[in-house]
Amino acid sequence: MQRIQLLSPRLANQIAAGEGGGRPASVIKELLENSLDAGATKLEVDVEQGGIKLIRIRDNGHGIDKDDLSLSLSRHATSKIVELADLEAVGSLGFRGEALASISSVSRLTLTSRRVDAQAAWSVRSEGREMATEISPASHPQGTSVEMRDLFFNTPARRKFMRTENTEFKHLDEVLRRISLSRFDVDFSLSHNGRVIRQLKKAQSLREQERRVAAICGPAFIDQSIKVEMQAESSGLSLRGWISLPTFSRSQADLQYFFVNGRVIKDRLVTHALRQAYSDVLFNGRHPAYVLYLELDPALVDVNVHPTKHEVRFRENRLVHDFLFRAIHRVIGDVRPDFQSGKLPQDSAASAVVAEQAIPQQQGIGLNVPDSGSAELLAQPAPAYQSVNPSASYMREQSNSYGQLGRASQASADVNLAQLADNESQVPPLGFAIAQLHGIYILAQNAQGMIVVDMHAAHERIVYERLKRSYTEEKVRSQPLLVPVSVALSALEVDCAEEHHGMFAQLGFELARLGEESIAIRQVPVTLAKSDVEQLVRDVLADVVALGSSRKIQESINELLSTMACHGSVRANRQLTIAEMNQLLRDMESTERSGQCNHGRPTWTAMSLSELDKLFMRGQ
Numbered sequence: 001m002q003r004i005q006l007l008s009p010r011l012a013n014q015i016a017a018g019e020g021g022g023r024p025a026s027v028i029k030e031l032l033e034n035s036l037d038a039g040a041t042k043l044e045v046d047v048e049q050g051g052i053k054l055i056r057i058r059d060n061g062h063g064i065d066k067d068d069l070s071l072s073l074s075r076h077a078t079s080k081i082v083e084l085a086d087l088e089a090v091g092s093l094g095f096r097g098e099a100l101a102s103i104s105s106v107s108r109l110t111l112t113s114r115r116v117d118a119q120a121a122w123s124v125r126s127e128g129r130e131m132a133t134e135i136s137p138a139s140h141p142q143g144t145s146v147e148m149r150d151l152f153f154n155t156p157a158r159r160k161f162m163r164t165e166n167t168e169f170k171h172l173d174e175v176l177r178r179i180s181l182s183r184f185d186v187d188f189s190l191s192h193n194g195r196v197i198r199q200l201k202k203a204q205s206l207r208e209q210e211r212r213v214a215a216i217c218g219p220a221f222i223d224q225s226i227k228v229e230m231q232a233e234s235s236g237l238s239l240r241g242w243i244s245l246p247t248f249s250r251s252q253a254d255l256q257y258f259f260v261n262g263r264v265i266k267d268r269l270v271t272h273a274l275r276q277a278y279s280d281v282l283f284n285g286r287h288p289a290y291v292l293y294l295e296l297d298p299a300l301v302d303v304n305v306h307p308t309k310h311e312v313r314f315r316e317n318r319l320v321h322d323f324l325f326r327a328i329h330r331v332i333g334d335v336r337p338d339f340q341s342g343k344l345p346q347d348s349a350a351s352a353v354v355a356e357q358a359i360p361q362q363q364g365i366g367l368n369v370p371d372s373g374s375a376e377l378l379a380q381p382a383p384a385y386q387s388v389n390p391s392a393s394y395m396r397e398q399s400n401s402y403g404q405l406g407r408a409s410q411a412s413a414d415v416n417l418a419q420l421a422d423n424e425s426q427v428p429p430l431g432f433a434i435a436q437l438h439g440i441y442i443l444a445q446n447a448q449g450m451i452v453v454d455m456h457a458a459h460e461r462i463v464y465e466r467l468k469r470s471y472t473e474e475k476v477r478s479q480p481l482l483v484p485v486s487v488a489l490s491a492l493e494v495d496c497a498e499e500h501h502g503m504f505a506q507l508g509f510e511l512a513r514l515g516e517e518s519i520a521i522r523q524v525p526v527t528l529a530k531s532d533v534e535q536l537v538r539d540v541l542a543d544v545v546a547l548g549s550s551r552k553i554q555e556s557i558n559e560l561l562s563t564m565a566c567h568g569s570v571r572a573n574r575q576l577t578i579a580e581m582n583q584l585l586r587d588m589e590s591t592e593r594s595g596q597c598n599h600g601r602p603t604w605t606a607m608s609l610s611e612l613d614k615l616f617m618r619g620q
Contacts, residue, residue, distance in 0.1 A: 024050060025171035025174070027103055027151065028055060031099070031103075034099065037093055040061035042186065043058075047190075050167070050168030050192075051151065052168060055151075056145065056146070058143065063116065063144055069135055070124055072100055073109070107151045108125075108126075108148070108150050108153065109146070109147070112138045113143070113144040114143065120138075121139060121140035121141075122135055173197065173198075180198075180216065182263070185203075224247065225244050226242065226331060228241055228292070230323075239292060239327050243288065243331065246281035248289060257291045258294070263303060273322075273325040281593050282600040283599060286600065300315050301315065334592070336595075430444055430585040430586075432445060432446075432582055436576055437452075441454060448606070449612060453585065456571060457596075461593060462584075464598050466527060477508065478510065479525070484520040485520065485521040486521075487537060488518050503553060504540075510522040525568075536564065543560055
């Protein structure tokens with residue numbers, strides 16, 4: 001072992017360059033953040049060979065004083081913090097003062113700048129040598145240009161870890177995509193090997209912002225997304241952006257952008273909250289897509305926990321988690337067929353304000369909230385979200401009148417849909433039932449065209465939401481069986497039924513032990529009274545045994561309710577009357593998350609007349 005000694009400034013900077021990511025993408029990130037902190041409203045990025053040969057960034061920001069140019073390439077030199085207290089509420093993207101020093105130690109760097117009030121521009125150069133620099137006059141408009149050539153030319157070991165030009169450029173382009181989503185008020189351009197790849201103009205209006213999001217995330221995302229505007233008046237938290245409809249999901253978590261006070265982050269707590277919000281509507285293995293912006297007091301978030309600043313630590317983990325979960329959960333719950341168009345809303349904003357009063361929550365149901373440590377937080381009752389979506393509230397008001405149509409006699413099959421179409425506002429979003437296909441699907445006609453509904457999947461969601469609501473309000477009504485049902489079980493299952501007697505009672509069951517390996521079912525939930533009672537209890541018991549501890553059972557109540565709902569929904573090949581089909585359609589229109597079954601599969605689809613005409617080449 002050699003004796004302890006101080007590292008040379010050059011070696012310290014080269015090590016820091018590797019800690020920041022060690023590839024062109026990390027260089028681009030640091031330089032773009034510096035430009036934005038300098039007040040730039042226009043950023044031009046030019047790269048060659050994926051950024052390995054050249055990275056040039058020009059901005060129109062405030063610029064750097066001549067006397068500060070050399071200092072800007074020194075380690076731990078910054079204009080963004082002065083004392084330790086400043087770190088408790090960092091408002092800038094960069095603040096450590098290491099980026100330029102690190103980059104200049106592993107590349108040939110030239111920095112040229114001119115302040116708005118300066119008569120001339122000045123340039124400083126560094127080629128991976130010691131801290132000495134050269135300043136010379138230059139020609140440059142207001143702002144700053146940073147030119148970096150031959151990344152890691154003097155550290156061959158690091159250069160060996162570079163990927164192909166195409167791979168490095170993809171990483172670099174992703175950085176620009178993220179930053180361009182964080183600042184709609186800035187022009188961005190990106191050129192690679194002399195060819196313009198991206199040209200993004202400022203986006204002030206909502207429509208312009210949606211166009212930028214579509215350019216980054218794809219038109220399909222913005223077409224299948226909901227605009228979110230949420231705020232919690234008491235805590236000062238606000239959330240805005242776009243979340244995908246449950247029908248638009250991804251096989252990978254590759255379309256998820258989350259910003260905290262303008263900084264793009266990857267955080268386990270945020271990911272957990274959003275996954276939980278989508279848990280009832282996404283198919284297994286699928287991931288939601290979103291572009292979301294969380295704003296909060298900078299003092300409530302610590303951004304100084306990782307060299308790349310991709311991770312943050314919230315000082316109030318539970319507050320942030322509950323706000324995100326409840327906000328997105330509420331928005332998804334309000335997604336119903338649009339009353340006028342008969343299709344899911346694609347450009348309507350779902351907005352809400354967090355009320356000051358708390359509301360009752362499902363007793364005992366917890367959410368494991370991951371944070372920077374290993375502690376698990378259980379969600380407590382939190383503020384309510386009050387929807388102000390006019391179309392959703394209007395549908396709820398109208399559901400009773402449409403229900404009367406659905407409960408009409410078989411003669412409702414003779415309703416003249418053509419006459420109803422003359423007044424489209426009187427036609428429900430899912431229209432009126434015409435027939436049942438193969439005992440599985442309901443065929444309906446609305447003002448725009450054709451609706452096809454998977455009757456089992458749709459009814460399963462309706463029963464599930466009713467069970468959840470009843471359980472939350474502790475009003476799961478039970479119905480005594482005229483003749484108790486005796487069920488033979490294993491000793492383990494009988495012991496489990498006896499141990500969790502109170503939980504089963506809360507779910508609407510009354511189970512009594514008859515012997516070592518048998519129980520009697522005396523009461524079942526009213527909603528499920530017509531189901532196969534014995535198989536229902538067997539399946540619920542199997543879930544409870546698999547979960548094990550009481551805490552896990554309480555955390556998984558929704559899964560148990562989903563199992564129960566599956567037994568209570570209509571089965572395939574069951575013949576429904578027109579009145580029953582219409583009632584199911586009306587129930588779907590007034591039920592939260594009715595677009596997906598409990599397992600995330602779609603419950604209905606629509607096809608307009610114009611789409612039908614294309615299939616048969618009408619009008620061509």
